Amino acid sequence: MKALEEKILRDGQVRPGNILKVDSFLNHQMDIEFINEIGKEFHRLFGDRPINKILTIEASGIGIACIAAQYFGVPVVFAKKAQSVNLDGSLYTTQVESFTHKRTYDVILSKKFLTAEDHVLVIDDFLANGCAVNGLLDIIESAGATLEGVGIVIEKGFQDGGKELRARGVDVKSLAIIKSMTDDSIEFAEQD
Numbered sequence: 001m002k003a004l005e006e007k008i009l010r011d012g013q014v015r016p017g018n019i020l021k022v023d024s025f026l027n028h029q030m031d032i033e034f035i036n037e038i039g040k041e042f043h044r045l046f047g048d049r050p051i052n053k054i055l056t057i058e059a060s061g062i063g064i065a066c067i068a069a070q071y072f073g074v075p076v077v078f079a080k081k082a083q084s085v086n087l088d089g090s091l092y093t094t095q096v097e098s099f100t101h102k103r104t105y106d107v108i109l110s111k112k113f114l115t116a117e118d119h120v121l122v123i124d125d126f127l128a129n130g131c132a133v134n135g136l137l138d139i140i141e142s143a144g145a146t147l148e149g150v151g152i153v154i155e156k157g158f159q160d161g162g163k164e165l166r167a168r169g170v171d172v173k174s175l176a177i178i179k180s181m182t183d184d185s186i187e188f189a190e191q192d
Helices: 002-011 032-046 060-072 131-143 161-167
Strands: 013-015 019-021 053-057 076-079 091-098 103-110 119-127 146-156 172-182 185-188
Touching: 002 032, 002 146, 002 172, 002 185, 032 060, 032 119, 032 146, 032 172, 053 060, 053 131, 060 076, 060 119, 076 103, 076 131, 091 131, 103 131, 119 131, 119 161, 131 146, 131 161, 146 161, 161 172
Parallel strands: 053 076, 053 119, 119 146, 146 172
Antiparallel strands: 013 019, 091 103, 172 185
16 A cells, blocks of 8 residues: 555654554554545455454554444454453453563453354554464454454564464455665565
């Protein structure tokens, strides 16, 4: 998505440790008009599939998934990173290591919101090592649901997450894939 690449170059900031800061438009302050275009693009890429749920993980993926969901006409379910008093009944659980936060979370999702009848599109803001997506795939497998694809806004192609998921046969579509990143430059991978 050329407009996304241009926005990353214009508004993104590279930080030490391979961190790309896009909080001015994607995952802290959200540019809703722009994210609306992202939602349309995910629908263009996956709209021919029998998706009846979009699954993401708390917190940065939620807004993006919600905007995309309006084009699919389906609900969004998100895995939580903390147990809360209002979560009751049976739960799916898995562990996810956060690249950004350098911490492992117990991720949970109520079983009443994901079943074997569901056809799921996973959406998230970033893909680096693939830990968050793999955790969501564990939950989908535990539910007996069908994975229809994974939509990622920004993939760090120089890290192994996307490559490993694709090698396992997961249909990952990233709107921007960063081939390399230094303090003063970002190079994007060519896409079909």
